[in-house]
Every structure is written in structure tokens, then in C-alpha cells.
Amino acid sequence: MKMGFAGAGAVGCHYGSKLAQAGASVVLLARGAHLLAMQRDGLLHESEGHTLRVQMCASDDVDVLAACDVVFFTCKMTGLPSLIEQLRGRLAAGTLLVTLQNGVQAPAMLADAFYGYPVVAGTAFIGARLEAPGHVIHSAAGGVRLGAWSAEVDAGRLQQLVATLQQAGIPARIEEDPVVMLWRKLLWNCGFNAMTAITRRYAGEIVADPALREMAELAMQETVAVACASGVALTETDIAGHVAITAAMGPVKTSMWQDIEAGRPVEVDYINGYVAGEAERLGLAAPVNRLLAVLVRAMAERGY
Ligand SMILES: NC(=O)C1=CN([C@@H]2O[C@H](COP(=O)(O)OP(=O)(O)OC[C@H]3O[C@@H](n4cnc5c(N)ncnc54)[C@H](OP(=O)(O)O)[C@@H]3O)[C@@H](O)[C@H]2O)C=CC1
Numbered sequence: 619m620k621m622g623f624a625g626a627g628a629v630g631c632h633y634g635s636k637l638a639q640a641g642a643s644v645v646l647l648a649r650g651a652h653l654l655a656m657q658r659d660g661l662l663h664e665s666e667g668h669t670l671r672v673q674m675c676a677s678d679d680v681d682v683l684a685a686c687d688v689v690f691f692t693c694k695m696t697g698l699p700s701l702i703e704q705l706r707g708r709l710a711a712g713t714l715l716v717t718l719q720n721g722v723q724a725p726a727m728l729a730d731a732f733y734g735y736p737v738v739a740g741t742a743f744i745g746a747r748l749e750a751p752g753h754v755i756h757s758a759a760g761g762v763r764l765g766a767w768s769a770e771v772d773a774g775r776l777q778q779l780v781a782t783l784q785q786a787g788i789p790a791r792i793e794e795d796p797v798v799m800l801w802r803k804l805l806w807n808c809g810f811n812a813m814t815a816i817t818r819r820y821a822g823e824i825v826a827d828p829a830l831r832e833m834a835e836l837a838m839q840e841t842v843a844v845a846c847a848s849g850v851a852l853t854e855t856d857i858a859g860h861v862a863i864t865a866a867m868g869p870v871k872t873s874m875w876q877d878i879e880a881g882r883p884v885e886v887d888y889i890n891g892y893v894a895g896e897a898e899r900l901g902l903a904a905p906v907n908r909l910l911a912v913l914v915r916a917m918a919e920r921g922y
């Protein structure tokens with residue numbers, strides 16, 4: 619199976635490297651100083667106490683993905699529309715397209731742009747960051763959940779992909795309802811991504827502080843209400859589950875906190891901003907999500 623990673627940063631390089639180490643043929647679409655570093659020295663990959671230099675084919679030419687069996691989209695949501703435009707008409711028919719973005723919008727965007735292709739929705743539970751160009755640190759977890767999004771997805775092929783990921787040491791499983799899967803992850807991200815980015819506290823610390831925890835829970839309650847009004851069956855139990863898991867979580871810097879610190883575009887419009895917008899469309903109120911989105915946008919504009 620030839621695996622491609624479109625927008626190979628922290629998440630794409632970690633998974634690409636794990637697959638390459640297990641013998642898969644892997645190609646990375648990357649750019650800038652990060653690409654140059656990987657082309658010159660290979661990827662420096664720190665994971666689970668091991669540091670390796672891993673050589674993979676990396677390019678900024680989209681045709682590097684042309685002959686892949688599977689292409690994982692691993693750019694940020696902020697970069698997805700332009701990446702889709704670059705790849706439109708350039709991938710072989712039948713290529714399995716897998717999204718791993720936070721938020722709930724990526725699979726539908728791909729299914730629209732790549733009509734007739736098999737599209738798989740995915741969620742990544744991982745702590746990973748680009749420490750420097752060509753240097754990825756995987757610090758926590760690493761599981762992937764996948765669910766068939768478009769009718770073109772063949773169940774056997776999806777199972778084979780999950781087996782390949784598992785053989786590479788990536789905990790992977792299939793979810794029967796990809797919409798619920800995406801919203802359940804969004805629920806956590808609405809509660810904790812902006813809160814960690816604003817307060818510079820780990821999610822576990824937010825849960826341990828009654829006032830901060832209350833805000834995170836309010837953001838998640840609004841998200842549950844929007845999900846339910848959209849026909850997605852999330853409940854208060856999902857919130858309690860997220861809070862319990864987060865209380866036991868180590869010091870993982872969320873992707874939004876990393877982006878704010880690095881002065882990169884933030885995904886808040888696809889997380890709290892998305893929920894606030896959907897609430898307005900549905901005639902609901904989501905003031906906490908709206909406030910979190912406004913604050914994170916303002917911080918991002920100032921570059922801190
Ligand atoms: N990192 C984490 O721990 C987690 C991340 N996620 C989610 O996974 C997704 C990916 O996150 P992450 O890996 O951290 O993001 P990164 O920013 O580390 O990686 C994305 C990479 O894609 C590159 N890229 C974007 N567009 C293109 C393009 N057109 N051509 C070539 N390269 C391109 C970016 O380059 P450039 O920097 O130049 O834009 C960047 O190197 C996000 O939706 C995030 O929310 C989910 C859970 C945890």
C-alpha cells in the first residue's frame with residue numbers, strides 16, 4: 619500500500635514515519651524550511667523515548683501523491699481549501715482519501731471536491747508538534763479512529779487500512795457513525811483548545827480549577843445543544859466522559875495553543891467559531907463558544 623500525506627507537519631510526519639518504519643511506501647507533501655530539512659537530513663522523529671532519523675520521499679510537487687493507494691489529509695483546516703484546489707484532478711481515481719483534521723467539516727469538503735472518490739473521516743488522538751523544521755516530537759497518545767464517509771468506501775479496504783496502521787504500532791479502529799465520531803472530538807476541542815490557548819494551562823489543569831472547568835463545561839454544553847439540534851446524538855454523558863479522561867491527562871499542549879505560540883493561523887473558526895455560527899443559524903445561543911472564538915481570533919491577530 620502506498621501512503622501519501624498531504625500537508626505533512628506534526629501529525630502527518632508522525633504517522634508517515636511510523637508507517638515507513640513498518641515497511642510501507644510513504645510519500646510526504648510538505649513545503650518550506652520543513653521540507654528542505656527533511657530532503658537534506660530525513661525526518662528527526664522523537665516518539666516514546668526513541669529518536670530516529672527516518673528517510674521518506676518528500677516533495678512540494680503535488681504529483682508525488684498521484685500514484686498513492688491512500689492519501690491522508692493532515693494539514694490544518696486553515697490550509698485545507700487551498701490544498702484541495704492544488705490536488706483537484708491530480709489524484710488517481712479510487713485513491714482512498716482520509717481526513718484527520720479537527721472540526722467536523724473536512725470530510726464533506728473532500729467529498730464535494732473529489733466527487734466519486736472513497737472518502738474516510740478520521741480523528742487523531744495525539745500530542746505531536748513540529749519542534750523545528752524536519753523535527754517532530756510525538757509526546758502523547760496517537761490513536762486514530764476512522765469511519766466511512768462516502769458510499770464509495772469499500773469496507774474490506776477500510777479494514778485493511780486499519781490493519782496496516784495497527785501493524786505499524788498506530789492504535790486504530792473503525793467507528794460505525796463518523797458524524798458522531800467527529801462531533802465527539804469537536805466537543806473536547808470546544809471545551810479545551812481555546813481555553814488552553816488563552817490561559818496557557820494544560821487541559822488537566824483547567825479541569826482541576828473549578829472556575830476554568832465551569833467555562834469548559836459550559837462551552838461543551840452549548841456544543842451538545844447544537845449537535846442535538848443538528849440531529850447528532852451527543853449527551854451530557856459525553857461531557858462527563860471527556861472531563862474524566864482530561865483529569866487524568868498529562869501535559870499535552872493542544873494544537874491551538876501550539877498555533878498561538880508559534881504565531882500560525884488558528885483553527886478556531888472550525889471549532890468554537892463553528893459551533894457559535896451553527897447555534898446562530900439554528901436559533902440557539904452559544905455565548906461561551908462565541909466569546910472563546912472572539913478572544914482567540916484577537917490573540918492570533920496580535921501574534922501571541
Ligand atoms: N498536533 C497535534 O497534536 C494534533 C493535531 N490535530 C489536528 O490535525 C491536523 C493537523 O495538525 P498538525 O499536524 O499539528 O499541523 P501542522 O501545522 O504541524 O502541519 C500541517 C503541515 O501542512 C503543511 N501544508 C499546509 N498546506 C500545504 C500545502 N498546500 N502544501 C504543502 N504543505 C502544506 C503546513 O505547512 P506550513 O506550516 O508552511 O503551513 C504544515 O507543515 C489539524 O487539523 C489539527 O487540529 C488533532 C489532534 C492533535
Ligand SMILES: CC(C)(CO)C(=O)C(=O)O
Pocket residue numbers: 720742743744745806807811870871872873874
Ligand atoms: C485532543 C487533542 C489535545 C489531542 O488529540 C487535540 O485534539 C488537539 O490538540 O487539538
